[in-house]
Amino acid sequence: MTSDAIARRETVDALRTVRELWGELLLAIETPPTDVWPPRQLAHTLRAGDDEPLVVEDRAPLVLREHPAPLNMTALDTGLAVERLLFGLADTLAAAVQRAKPDDPRRWAFQHPGAADARRAAGSRTHGLHFASVWIEGRVLDEDTEPEQQLDGTPTAPPFEPLPPHLLHEARRTARIAEGRLLRTLRLDQRETPVPDRTCPWCGGELTLRTTPDEPPTVTCSTGPECAAPVSLDERGRRAWGWRDLAALVAALSTAQPQ
Ligand SMILES: [Zn+2]
Structure with a gap:
């Protein structure tokens, strides 16, 4: 290019x-x-x-x-x-x-x-x-x-x-x-926030919100490839929700019971 x-x-x-x-x-x-x-x-x-x-x-x-x-x-x-x-x-x-x-x-x-x-x-x-x-x-x-x-x-x-x-x-x-x-x-700069009181709706793993200055935020699940969430894996093999996937994750979390 x-x-x-x-x-x-x-x-x-x-x-x-x-x-x-x-x-x-x-x-x-x-x-x-x-x-x-x-x-x-x-x-x-x-x-x-x-x-x-x-x-x-x-x-x-x-x-x-x-x-x-x-x-x-x-x-x-x-x-x-x-x-x-x-x-x-x-x-x-x-x-x-x-x-x-x-x-x-x-x-x-x-x-x-x-x-x-x-x-x-x-x-x-x-x-x-x-x-x-x-x-x-x-x-x-x-x-x-x-x-x-x-x-x-x-x-x-x-x-x-x-x-x-x-x-x-x-x-x-x-x-x-x-x-x-x-x-x-909008505090989308470099930081990691554990998502409190909720776990991954697909596997029960811990969810972490990650933001960086140059890219939109993502959420990752701590479990790894075994997690059945319908999103792709990041470079460390974790299920990762990109900015466009986050609305679906929020919806899934809001229907799941608080843990
Ligand atoms: Zn998971």
């Missing part, structure tokens, strides 16, 4: 992690900081069924909202910083490669701080972090860079030019900084 292909993949991975964790961050802002179980990165999942799911796409951007009494200032600071990083990156990429016409919904609209109309003043920021992250991913993947045909068959210039390598690497740097801040604030 070329270094550009690696940079592209790492940028897309970081942007997707930011999107996956954004709802957790928004909830963290509204939740007092705590050290006790359950770890807050699972709190959203654990509460599912009690509340309406948080629809991240419907939330106004933090940089455009009032914050009368946030319960977790660290989480709010991180949210504001991540928005500024990605909104600024979208501005940079749009200035370099965007050729889309003003009425094209794929266009990233810049801020117009002097505009009387609030939407126009905020530009595409009004659509929020999720939109900005998906838009940046499209540029990183060189989407919509082929000539298109009008209704009468006339070819028109593509809405975007391919991203030059220096901006691809700028996108990777910025996306990874944003991802790192989110992971640290």
Whole structure:
């Protein structure tokens, strides 16, 4: 794989992690900081069924909202910083490669701080972090860079030019900084937490939650390959639940009797 292909993949991975964790961050802002179980990165999942799911796409951007009494200032600071990083990156990429016409919904609209109309003043920021992250991913993947045909068959210039390598690497740097801040604030940094009062629903083994700065959390079962849990083994032969498997584990634990 070329270094550009690696940079592209790492940028897309970081942007997707930011999107996956954004709802957790928004909830963290509204939740007092705590050290006790359950770890807050699972709190959203654990509460599912009690509340309406948080629809991240419907939330106004933090940089455009009032914050009368946030319960977790660290989480709010991180949210504001991540928005500024990605909104600024979208501005940079749009200035370099965007050729889309003003009425094209794929266009990233810049801020117009002097505009009387609030939407126009905020530009595409009004659509929020999720939109900005998906838009940046499209540029990183060189989407919509082929000539298109009008209704009468006339070819028109593509809405975007391919991203030059220096901006691809700028996108990777910025996306990874944003991802790192989110992971640290959500305490997905290096730590191991034994899961208290519950054992593996498949074998009764001890469960341990593991987090690292660069990867989403996992839970492992202490038993080893004999454990019949329907997940793959990690490099040490333990059943391991990745981030996408954790919801299923939480569901299995919530139906199992406390031990
Ligand atoms: Zn087990």
